Amino acid sequence: MAEEQKKRKKRKTATKAAASIGPMVKESITSTIRAREEGKQKIAYTFIVCQHDEILRAMDIVPVWTENYSGICGAKRDAERFLQRAESLGFSRSLCTYALCGLGFDQWREELGEMPPDAPWGGQVRPDFMISSGQILCDPRSKWYQAAQQFMPDVPIYNIDLPYPLFDPKRDHREVWGYYHRYIVKELRGLVSFLEEQTGKKMDYDRLRELVDLGDRTWNLIHETYELRRAVPCPMGTGDAMNTMVPMCFMMGTQEAYDFYLDLNKELKEKIARGEGEVEEEKYRLLWGGGLPAWYALNDFNYFNSKGASFPAETTYRMVVPLYEMDIPETNDPIEHLAWRWLGYWTFWYEKARKRPGSEPDVERLIQYIEDYKIDGVVMHEAFSCRTWHVGLIWQLHQLAKIYKPIPVLVLGKEGKKEKKQRELPSLVLESDIIDITSYSEVDTRNKIDAFIETLESLRRARAA
Amino acid sequence: MEYYAGIDIGSTMTKAVILAEEIVASVIGPTGPEHRRLANKVMEEALRRAGLALESITYIISTGYGRINVPFADKQVTEISCHARGVGSLFPQARTVIDIGGQDSKAITIDANGRPTNFIMNDKCAAGSGRFIEVIADSLGVKLEEMGDISLRSTHPAKISNICTIWAQQEVAARLAEGVPVPDLVAGIHEALADRVARMAKRLKVEKEVVLTGGGAKNKGLLKALSEQLGCEILVPPEPLITGALGAALLGKDIVQKALKSGKRPETKKRTLEEAKLH
Ligand code: SF4
Numbered sequence: 001m002a003e004e005q006k007k008r009k010k011r012k013t014a015t016k017a018a019a020s021i022g023p024m025v026k027e028s029i030t031s032t033i034r035a036r037e038e039g040k041q042k043i044a045y046t047f048i049v050c051q052h053d054e055i056l057r058a059m060d061i062v063p064v065w066t067e068n069y070s071g072i073c074g075a076k077r078d079a080e081r082f083l084q085r086a087e088s089l090g091f092s093r094s095l096c097t098y099a100l101c102g103l104g105f106d107q108w109r110e111e112l113g114e115m116p117p118d119a120p121w122g123g124q125v126r127p128d129f130m131i132s133s134g135q136i137l138c139d140p141r142s143k144w145y146q147a148a149q150q151f152m153p154d155v156p157i158y159n160i161d162l163p164y165p166l167f168d169p170k171r172d173h174r175e176v177w178g179y180y181h182r183y184i185v186k187e188l189r190g191l192v193s194f195l196e197e198q199t200g201k202k203m204d205y206d207r208l209r210e211l212v213d214l215g216d217r218t219w220n221l222i223h224e225t226y227e228l229r230r231a232v233p234c235p236m237g238t239g240d241a242m243n244t245m246v247p248m249c250f251m252m253g254t255q256e257a258y259d260f261y262l263d264l265n266k267e268l269k270e271k272i273a274r275g276e277g278e279v280e281e282e283k284y285r286l287l288w289g290g291g292l293p294a295w296y297a298l299n300d301f302n303y304f305n306s307k308g309a310s311f312p313a314e315t316t317y318r319m320v321v322p323l324y325e326m327d328i329p330e331t332n333d334p335i336e337h338l339a340w341r342w343l344g345y346w347t348f349w350y351e352k353a354r355k356r357p358g359s360e361p362d363v364e365r366l367i368q369y370i371e372d373y374k375i376d377g378v379v380m381h382e383a384f385s386c387r388t389w390h391v392g393l394i395w396q397l398h399q400l401a402k403i404y405k406p407i408p409v410l411v412l413g414k415e416g417k418k419e420k421k422q423r424e425l426p427s428l429v430l431e432s433d434i435i436d437i438t439s440y441s442e443v444d445t446r447n448k449i450d451a452f453i454e455t456l457e458s459l460r461r462a463r464a465a
Numbered sequence: 466m467e468y469y470a471g472i473d474i475g476s477t478m479t480k481a482v483i484l485a486e487e488i489v490a491s492v493i494g495p496t497g498p499e500h501r502r503l504a505n506k507v508m509e510e511a512l513r514r515a516g517l518a519l520e521s522i523t524y525i526i527s528t529g530y531g532r533i534n535v536p537f538a539d540k541q542v543t544e545i546s547c548h549a550r551g552v553g554s555l556f557p558q559a560r561t562v563i564d565i566g567g568q569d570s571k572a573i574t575i576d577a578n579g580r581p582t583n584f585i586m587n588d589k590c591a592a593g594s595g596r597f598i599e600v601i602a603d604s605l606g607v608k609l610e611e612m613g614d615i616s617l618r619s620t621h622p623a624k625i626s627n628i629c630t631i632w633a634q635q636e637v638a639a640r641l642a643e644g645v646p647v648p649d650l651v652a653g654i655h656e657a658l659a660d661r662v663a664r665m666a667k668r669l670k671v672e673k674e675v676v677l678t679g680g681g682a683k684n685k686g687l688l689k690a691l692s693e694q695l696g697c698e699i700l701v702p703p704e705p706l707i708t709g710a711l712g713a714a715l716l717g718k719d720i721v722q723k724a725l726k727s728g729k730r731p732e733t734k735k736r737t738l739e740e741a742k743l744h
Contacts, residue, residue, distance in 0.1 A: 401583075401670055424583075454543055455546070458580040458581060
């Protein structure tokens with residue numbers, strides 16, 4: 001295993017910013033190990049996309065993003081031994097493999113009383129407490145830590161429930177979101193009390209307000225920076241974005257995250273000024289239309305690139321829209337603001353979807369990107385073990401096919417005139433998993449990619465003719 | 466006279482087609498573990514049948530899973546484009562191609578020019594491919610070629626609930642022990658495979674006419690079950706195994722003609738039948 005790791009070449013990225021992520025992630029893991037040794041700060045297991053980042057930072061908690069660590073094991077092609085261990089404990093392979101990997105790792109560490117041998121990047125430290133988050137569809141977010149408590153019975157769990165109104169084409173979600181808001185605020189305040197109890201410190205609300213403000217500015221900066229990728233040729237693709245998601249998901253509410261995107265913004269602007277694209281000769285612009293990536297196979301993005309295909313946009317790990325475009329009430333209370341940010345994030349596409357009969361928020365988002373980023377084809381990845389992000393992908397493609405048909409359609413042109421346009425949009429569905437490498441075949445995947453590129457090429461030629 | 470060749474190295478069968486205005490020769494042989502060598506053999510046989518020497522072939526395209534193992538091919542193209550082109554030439558009215566091969570199955574939507582507009586592949590699991598029928602035929606002691614006819618004798622197709630090939634095999638054994646007649650079991654197996662393939666195809670928009678290719682198209686029972694699942698008639702080419710190789714040869718012809726129009730000759734490889742090296 002170790003040999004194979006050494007032999008694998010470092011993946012080529014289009015931006016310096018993306019290339020700088022590896023050491024950054026390594027340092028974030030090492031810093032948790034340091035914190036454990038020093039014993040000054042409390043350490044929490046927790047999940048990304050829960051709007052509690054700033055709360056944790058304001059209380060000086062060291063977050064251990066357990067999905068991230070499993071992802072690292074996957075990217076280093078070293079998840080299998082932890083997955084197998086979890087299986088031998090009776091957990092099924094069809095559960096979320098992030099959770100399986102984490103559970104296998106934790107059980108091993110607890111059994112040994114030290115890190116498992118050759119643990120990737122030093123290992124995942126034992127937490128002081130675990131913050132789970134009940135979220136629509138994702139059961140591991142509440143069940144994972146309960147299962148982990150079997151091996152760490154002394155480590156308490158605090159669960160925050162974070163619902164949002166489901167989409168109803170006949171109802172304006174704002175009729176009910178006040179109720180949801182009150183509920184989420186209660187949940188977050190409950191979290192603050194739990195953390196105060198655990199740390200013996202009081203929350204400093206001025207600091208929290210500052211960090212939430214920093215988080216908001218980072219949020220908007222990420223959006224503005226990613227929007228630069230509309231440029232033709234596209235200066236940075238999804239392959240890089242799977243690196244640049246790190247500060248967004250694991251470091252929100254830190255100056256480091258803000259500075260990272262400031263640098264990325266500058267770098268992209270420079271690349272655009274030089275006319276430098278992610279690929280030398282951009283032929284096809286693709287949308288990563290859904291799905292977490294196969295972390296052990298990020299090289300597939302380079303394979304796409306080698307065929308002249310660039311990915312200017314993805315729906316995975318993105319801020320949706322800047323906060324100033326969200327129709328959420330203003331408040332001076334940082335906790336209330338975090339709850340609104342959560343609701344704004346999940347419901348932003350509802351209104352658009354209501355206006356198009358038969359549509360759905362996720363489909364509206366795809367349409368917006370397809371138009372804004374001049375997309376030629378959509379690629380999705382069905383990772384079998386994570387239902388949360390993957391349910392409904394095929395249905396979304398079906399809905400898209402109703403709009404982007406393989407026949408000429410009339411669309412409103414620039415001067416309000418109707419124009420005939422060919423708008424078919426080929427799609428490719430890759431199938432494997434986030435970290436379970438046994439579900440992946442490089443030969444089959446690349447064969448599919450080749451066929452997809454040929455399909456795009458034949459359409460390009462047909463259009464040119 | 467210009468000649469074009471297409472060679473399709475699939476997971477179980479290798480096919481070659483030599484084409485001028487029409488097909489002048491075609492060969493089908495098993496792929497086997499020696500497929501790096503077989504490309505040569507099949508090509509030699511096709512040339513023999515056509516009465517041609519390798520040097521007289523203007524352009525050669527290889528396709529299928531083993532396409533990179535054909536050192537004498539001028540270009541490699543995936544089976545998606547080749548099937549689309551091959552079927553498009555035989556059935557200009559075709560809009561959907563379903564291919565059921567030995568180890569995978571795929572559905573392709575095509576336009577009026579035989580160009581693929583979208584596709585989907587099942588390559589993960591034997592249950593979606595001809596291998597499914599093969600395994601069951603084996604365990605029933607029935608010849609693979611007879612499976613289709615046997616299934617047509619069924620009066621009450623058995624419901625096979627397991628979609629995993631191995632479990633389906635066990636289920637068949639259990640139902641056999643219960644006394645379920647063989648034709649009903651075989652029909653049930655065909656329905657299970659047709660259901661899986663239809664579900665995959667429906668991920669795309671299945672539009673008429675629908676054409677079935679690959680080994681699966683030779684099985685009447687499967688054809689019937691699939692046409693019931695899709696609710697439409699399904700067309701089958703005269704030799705459904707060679708549409709990929711035919712499409713490859715046609716794509717070669719397209720390339721040459723385009724090049725000639727612009728006053729150039731396309732670049733081609735040295736015309737020798739060398740074996741692919743294991744790297
Ligand atoms: S199911 Fe998906 S969202 Fe939930 S923990 Fe696993 S990977 Fe994360």
